[in-house]
Amino acid sequence: MSTFSKANFKTLNYKSFRPHYPPSFYKLLFNYVTKGDLTKLPIDKAIDLGCGTGVATYPLLNSSEHVIGLDLSPKMIQTADSLISERMEQLGISDQSRITFKTGAVEDFVYQEPREIPNESVNLITAAQCIHWFRDYNAFFKNSAQLLKKGGTLAYWFYVDPVIVDFRGPYKGDKAHVLSRTWQLYNKYIYEDANFVGPHWEQPGRTIIKNFTVEVNKHIPSELYDNVVINTFLPNSTDNKTPSEKDLNLSKLDITLEDYLNYLRTYSGYHNFQDATGDKVNVFELLLKDFETELGFDRNTTKVDLVWRTGYTFITKK
Ligand SMILES: C[S@@+](CC[C@H](N)C(=O)[O-])C[C@H]1O[C@@H](n2cnc3c(N)ncnc32)[C@H](O)[C@@H]1O
Incomplete structure (x- = not known):
């Protein structure tokens, strides 16, 4: 998916006009991550894949000591980086080393060995509004499981x-x-x-999200993951x-x-x-x-x- 990497893509418009995920959603997520025991927070390490300008990434700092954001688009990462001081101040966090943004494809960072991040070292992997662009879901689930600690969470979500x-x-x-x-x-x-x-529209990505990521969910391997929670909210006019x-x-x-x-x-x-x-x-x-x-x-x-x-x-x- 290359549109977001194009030099003329307006990343600041993207940041301003896209919806932001509400605190109630992070509460749901971290209730799931801690199995309802919020005293276990903060977790140690979260990776946000396809992070864009960091919309979903920054709020993870409320519950994770270290956060890495990864995106294919250098422009998106440039914008995410440029927001570090402003966003950390809003969150009341002074240690900027707790968050790092990297340019790169999920297919290289997660799927290929040797990995930059040791296996079984990550508590939470997130993919917000981007999993429909990834290739090879079998490889995605298998390799994410290698990065995650036992009991760690893989969470992806979308809006459309x-x-x-x-x-x-x-x-x-x-x-x-x-x-x-x-x-x-x-x-x-x-x-x-x-x-x-x-x-x-670039395909099959748009069709996958238009159909509420059913196609992705089909690939979840039951030998590697359990406690599957799938939710959709589908209002109509x-x-x-x-x-x-x-x-x-x-x-x-x-x-x-x-x-x-x-x-x-x-x-x-x-x-x-x-x-x-x-x-x-x-x-x-x-x-x-x-x-x-x-x-x-x-x-x-x-x-x-x-x-x-x-x-x-x-x-x-x-
Ligand atoms: C719609 S944006 C979502 C950004 C952010 N996660 C959010 O929730 O607003 C999708 C992002 O996924 C990134 N992306 C798409 N395919 C990717 C891949 N294979 N590896 C890394 N990033 C990818 C795009 O560059 C884009 O920034």
Whole structure:
């Protein structure tokens, strides 16, 4: 997956417009890691694979003495490194040597021997919003198990396809119909209509995440891992489903249509679409126009509530 490594990829936009994982999720994760005994914290070592700008990496410092973030993209790692002082200050941590970011592919760092990190030395391996890009899941699970201590945790999670579950402002017709049309229009521009972003997703990664990483979970080897916990939270535009405390709850409430579009602009598929078409078609202006003419939204005043489809898998090395 190379889109995030391209020189023109806007890593700071990525950091600003992507959702951040809430403290409630880290609580779930570390409850799992310690089997409910939080007095065992901090753990010694966590590795965050596909760490990007460090969105999921920094919060691990609250519960792990040492944290390593690894990413294929030098640009992402540059941004993650540039944030060290600011983020450590926010976390109230003075010892910057507790976190290290490295550029590299998971396939080299985890799969290939000899490894930089000794076998059976890691308490927790995380992969946030990136496992769908990795290759060879059999090798991934086998090699991660070699790095993990007995009883260590492998955790991966994702978010995909945010749903507009409510809105405020003008609209035409029946509200439930308007909500379900926002979802249909999103799907038209992002997946279904071959003139827009759909054909530009790198595959099979996008399909794997769109299908909630079922394809990855299938490869978990029962001889190496147990205590498998798989969770998904799948809201849609018409059911007003609320997340439970076991769900990865990612939402942005009361945001402008422009901020909704700013999130869509961070899609790697959109980035590939722009590269391929030379930016001639302003896909999100078309989506916005459909929202205005068909649904009666107003780009200046409409506010929407966005909730992501999410899921996670936690497994324990035997
Ligand atoms: C969508 S971003 C997620 C970043 C971060 N984990 C988060 O939760 O926001 C996916 C990241 O995975 C990285 N990535 C994809 N394939 C990779 C691989 N094979 N090895 C290392 N990093 C990879 C990309 O460079 C990108 O920064």
